[in-house]
Amino acid sequence: MRKMATVFLSGVLALGLAACGGTKEQAATKNERASEYPEKPITMVAPSGAGGGWDKTARSITKVLAETKLVDQTMTVENKPGGGGTVFLAEYATQDKKNSYKLFVNSPPILINHDKKEGNSPYGYGDTTPLAQLTTDYGAIVVKADSPYKDLKSALEAIKANPAKVTVAGGSAPGSMDHLVAILPAYKYGIDPKSVKYVSYDGGGEAMAALLGGNADLIATDASSVGEYLKAGKIRVLAISAKERLSGDLKDVPTFKEQGADADFTIWRGVFGPKEMTADTKQYWEEKLKALSEHEAWKKELQANGWESEYKNAADFKKFLGEQDKVVKELLSALGMEK
Template identity: 70%
Template sequence: MGLLTIAASVTLTACGDAGGKSGDYPSKAIVVVAPSGAGGGWDKTARSLTKVLSEAKLVDQTMTVENKPGGGGAVFLAEYVAQDKKNPYKLFVSSPPILINNLKKEGNSPYGYKDTTPLAQLTKDYGAIVVKADSKYADINAVMNDLKADPTKVTVAGGSSPGSMDHLISVLPAYKFGVDPKSVKYVSYDGGGEAIAALLGNNADVIGTDISSAAEYLKAGKVRVLAVTSAERLSGDFKDVPTLKESGIDAEFTIWRGVFGPKEISDDEKAYWEKTLKSLNDSEEWKKELQANAWEPEFRASADFTKFLEDQEVLIKDMLTALGMAK
């Protein structure tokens, strides 16, 4: 299976109704909503985005972050499409779940990226298979061998619903190892932070998550990262972590993250965010955030991002079909 690129969800919400002439935009406070609990990739992206936009004075209005968990982003997206399709003060940052939730069989969302306006892709991240620092599992193959012997004996967890991003990260290696992905015992939590808490609390043996969510716990010596889903080894704190391919498992998984706006945003408002997000991408402050969070930059403006999402939709549908999870 080829490179799959997956991402996180954040939303910018106005305090009050959308309003004001587009020439005055933005003229009121903006809230960035992460449609998950605290501590995961979406939450970190929302907080980094608002922090840099404010500190670099790229947006003059007040910006705050709000968490709206539920259904791996599906609950928020349904509310957003119904209530905010004309509200340019509410944006969100999303990742592959916006595609996955719309394409999967179980817990399917009727809404996807076509119900929004993709504004820009900002980053890419990678999946990671993570265990506690004192786990009996020293490498990914030990986990795979136990899953193959008896999948009911290994509890795998992630910060998203079955069929969503963390689930795919968790079961993709097993699928490539010859384990029926439907046999893997997967427990879902609402956000990467909650999944790591479950791991540290001995409520899970292994978790699939994004590498940036595991970074601080790895530095603190609380977890061991058995493998990453990148094509090549990462640098810095992850330089000693093998890729799945190095471990003999032919799988890759890239997590993109980007910013989306309402379906009926005006051309002027869209142009404002394209220009502002390009300035964010080019700023030194953002480069420092990328390094601090173990993210890699990958900027695509609106048209390129939309085309990229069309291509990703095909890849994810193929993957879900292979896993028996497509609608």
């Protein structure tokens, strides 16, 4: 009996050890599998046409991550224009919610498009995983170099006198970011925002082409995207939406407030992943994007594009988005555009 008991106990111990070994082996395999990410090329989506702020941001991020070898896998940029980002987000939130090999850049439109009444998107930042905020930019009101409008006040007076005669364009849909940047100073100047003749294009590059081609009298766009046109003498920047004047090429451009329109608007930009991104993959991108924000190569890219650095990690970025969402809702409500 004693011998049988010994054999039985030995068997139990063997099974227990085998089970422990199996658990450790499974855990090791799982950790190894998680550590292998990324195993294939990664796509960074700019939900707009080429030439705008999202496009430039996506290309700068992928360029620096590759050059610094922070990410070993190939990274490509894909432009997905349509509806100021709503077309892409609808597809992403439903078809790519587990696809950690596709990330995207965005800014206030991810909030605005979800909160506005007209052309409302059922999807918002809650249908994604916010990974990091990287930059801050501002809006700019721009005209052709030979425009009769020499400052913001003269343009606003023309709109006030006859709104139908002044075409304002932007690279996003009505009620979206460029539209808000365009009508904010008008609203603060005492003009009915609904009377402003606004024409939308898919991306800042197309809006700029419309301006230079004579199809718009002025455009609202990202301040960081106008440098090359300004240096080439093709445009005049009437005003910026910052609280204070900027440095660099736009140092002489007055703010909205300086010209009688008591308003300002910040354009943050950040990186988002799919809603059902795994914890390990989220941590991977948090580490990579933080390292990117601190790298000298990124700081040079910021300077070259006229962007200001403002890094927030995933937790802080998500909290910030919640706060910004309240601001956007208040703004849209004041303009009669909240859903």
